[in-house]
Amino acid sequence: MKTSDRILNTIKKDGAVTAKQLADSFGITTMGARQHLQTLENEGILEFHDVKVKVGRPTRHWSLTKKGHAQFADRHGELTIQVIDAVESLFGSEGVAKVAAERESQTLNHYANALADSKTVEEKLTKLVHLRQQEGYMAELEQDGEDFILTENHCPICKAATRCPSLCQSELNVFQSLIGHEYDVTRTEHIIQGERRCTYSVIKTSEK
Known part of the structure; x- marks a missing residue:
């Protein structure tokens, strides 16, 4: 390089x-x-x-x-925006919401299959980071005691997510579903809000 x-x-x-x-x-x-x-x-x-x-x-x-x-890949950003615009034109905002929901479902199924053999949250997150790296998110994982920080230094769907913010919520939903309710997943930094990366805190919930 x-x-x-x-x-x-x-x-x-x-x-x-x-x-x-x-x-x-x-x-x-x-x-x-x-x-x-x-x-x-x-x-x-x-x-x-x-x-x-x-x-x-x-x-x-x-x-x-x-x-x-912009030197870093944004997967077919302009084409994706055109597709979102076309869906909205034909089917309205409800159509866009359905597309986002279907993408969320497919992503969750794909990740869940890949993480199926993971026994601990650390194993799940480690595999998730590997998957996200393959998809261009420049993902990293840090551990702080029982808690974790998932950082994504690049977003290859940034243009699409800017046009359709529900895509970002979908990703947060997927992470929470994969990790389970023993941990709360919260986005603390957000690229489309002008920050340089997306960061997720994965914090163990208090025992009740």
Whole structure:
């Protein structure tokens, strides 16, 4: 993978970074990292903001622009929006709702079959993350005691979900159904609301 692609993947997953952080991570010089960052800025893919520090010059942090986010796959986004528009035109909002509900049902069945042998919530989430990675969501899992954090650094259906927000609710419904009622699944960050990733808290419910 080219250094520029590695830089984009790193920023997509981790958020804003400095040239020094990239240099340390990739084993290159800070000057070399700055050159790559400057090239990507010139292409309109990255932008920066300076953060004041107590001593010395401000630290420059680089992040993706809208064009930068667009470098990552959005599965047939424009075509999907056209299909949603056509369904709404022919069958109204009720038709769109039925399409979203059918997609939710099919997704749940597919995931449930894949997770059928999982015995614990951790096993379920680990397999779910693997499935989502295959679908382009750049998913990661962290554990905090009995609780978990599922992070998706990219949404390959973002354009469709922006046009049809019920798709996002469907995904939350699917996660909750898969995990079961011993845990509450809550979305705490949301890409289509302007945040850089979608994050789900999977928190063990209090015993009654």
